[in-house]
Amino acid sequence: MxxxxxxxxxxxxxxxxxxxxxxxxxxxxxxxxxxxxxxxxxxxxxxxxxxxxxxxxxxxxxxxxxxxxxxxxxxxxxxxxxxxxxxxxxxxxxxxxxxxxxxxxxxxxxxxxxxxxxxxxxEGRVSEPPPVLLPEGKLDLPFALQPWPAEINAKPGEGFPVVLYPAVGCSFEEQRAVSTAISHFRRLFESAHVPFSLSSSVQGRSLRFVSNAAIAKEGYLLAFSSDEISLSYSNAAGRQYGLTSLAQLLHGARSSPGKFRFPNAGTISDGPRYGWRGCHLDVSRQFYPVADVTRLIDIIAWLKLNIFHWHLSDDEAWRLEIRAYPALTTAGVLRGPDEPILPQLGNGAEPVGGFYSQDDVKAIVAHARSLSVEVIPEIDIPGHNAATLVAVPELTDGQEAPESYHSVQGYANNALNPAVPFTYQFLENVFDEMVELFPSAYIHIGGDEVADGSWLASPLAKKLMEEEGISGTFALQSYFLKRIKEMLTARGRKLAGWNEVAHGGGVGATDTLLMAWENPKVGIELAREGYDVVMTPGQAYYLDMVQAEAFQEPGASWAGTVPPAHTYGYEAEGDFPEELKDRMRGVQACIWSEHFLSRGYFNRLVFPRLPAIAEAAWTPKAAKDWQRFAAIVPLSPSL
Known part of the structure; x- marks a missing residue:
């Protein structure tokens, strides 16, 4: 260089x-x-x-x-x-x-x-050493499990088996599950000894599979003895999580034998605390190659998270190939001094682009499915569409005054206009292609951060508001999102969005899932309105937030300082009244990419807080232990 x-x-x-x-x-x-x-x-x-x-x-x-x-x-x-x-x-x-x-x-x-x-x-400050974010930790039981299981009654043994191998009589599907676990481990830990083998070994221990419909979905039961391990499960996800726990136990015992052991007796009875255990990735602000996306999914699965929320569009770029509108991934992704979109957030003299082809998407979705991870795609509408409007100018009201409103991020006139008829034709075509690519139950449509005052200088919007008897930005947004929900329902999909979807009258609560991000109280308010809720407050679960107050710490700070101990200790149920707790579907980490200009920044900010959220999503509150978590989490893989 x-x-x-x-x-x-x-x-x-x-x-x-x-x-x-x-x-x-x-x-x-x-x-x-x-x-x-x-x-x-x-x-x-x-x-x-x-x-x-x-x-x-x-x-x-x-x-x-x-x-x-x-x-x-x-x-x-x-x-x-x-x-x-x-x-x-x-x-x-x-x-x-x-x-x-x-x-x-x-x-x-x-x-x-x-x-x-x-x-x-x-000015006037000396750069202090970075703060210690994790204590050394303390173990009551010497097992390298993350997240920690619901119930554990296992006894550590002396030494450990070289490999675990399927017992005689296991099914083809069980053999294939072990093979998947081998590949998963090898991708995460390229130089480590793989914990499984399809062939038997005199130095290993046999693994017997038991299909048991009485075990809860995603749950598993491990029973240990000196010559055999049994793994009971009721579905493929539970079988995978049991294999993952065995891989973690053996990897910990082998890599840190003075600290971790492998069980030779007892049981682990396990299952998730919440059904929705998510990790979001913003690929608009910074582009992540397919290999990085699939590795993050591998890490998500290792941590027993089951949702990958893929934020595919924003003001800075539209990253999903839509064959009906090729300009979305030409003009809509190129940032540079002489490109349709000016440099943003780390771009300089050289143009940058990047998008996911439909073949890329199919491969990523299949990869995730093989690891019991559901991919939830997001295209953010109606706000956060500066790139979309550059790529498809027919979506604008040509009579709307330029710079008549600005988003909180400083973008002028960046929201799709609900009064432009082509807006709905465009989105119908986009959704038609998305449902072929993503078999997920939900499509996330964003709905966040539409600037108050949006569209009020648009003659078409004024006319529509008069015809519909509505006034103001958020009533018009509600009108728009109700039409979007009808589109999704017609395609057999449910609507997910950020908490602002409820603004201006919102959309119907049935088959609508909203993510409470602005603050924890929002989630309770949404549940009272009848919405299913995923808790992802910036004050605990946004992984772009700084982890210490020192000036030299990287990250955003609008939601405050979020050290790993706070992320780990935060209880998303909070003050949810008992009668509303069934509305809380789970929790989710969010990786917003404005500050992630390097892999070093990514790993510093995402870990160990992503494993902390994974434990909050899986482990019962009474079983959480910060000191134990701190002792185990250094074994976590990173990007």
């Missing part, structure tokens, strides 16, 4: 403006003087007062894209620098990832040149 020709360094200071100010310095490390240029950087800390900058001219902003020019006549010589300040910020910077995420120069010739970006510094 060539050394950087230009570097942008920045500092945030708490004074200089209502929300503090940035000081940026561009260093010219090239062999030529620099003049007649502009500088672009992307940042989640946006400029809202374009005049509040010093030694620079603000040129334009589009959400997180910012462009500035130096004063006329400025030349930055070889080895010299240019410094400017920005104080008209929409919020203070609280963490190192609140600064510039990427940058580039547009030269006088029109050429775009990458600029290296340094970490954001806080």
């Amino acid at each position: 060539q050394p950087a020709s230009y570097r942008l360094e920045s500092t945030w200071q708490p004074d200089g403006g209502p929300n503090g100010s940035f000081s940026f310095t561009l260093f010219n490390l090239s062999d030529e003087a620099l003049s007649g240029f502009s500088l672009v950087y992307t940042s989640l800390t946006r400029v809202i007062d374009p005049k509040a900058c010093g030694n620079a001219t603000f040129l334009r902003r589009d959400a997180n894209f910012h462009e500035f020019a130096p004063p006329a006549g400025v030349t930055v010589g070889v080895g010299q620098s240019w410094t400017f300040t920005v104080s008209g910020l929409h919020r203070p910077a609280r963490h190192c990832t609140d600064g510039a995420k990427s940058a580039y120069l547009t030269l006088a010739s029109g050429k775009h040149v990458s600029v290296a970006v340094s970490d954001l510094l806080l």
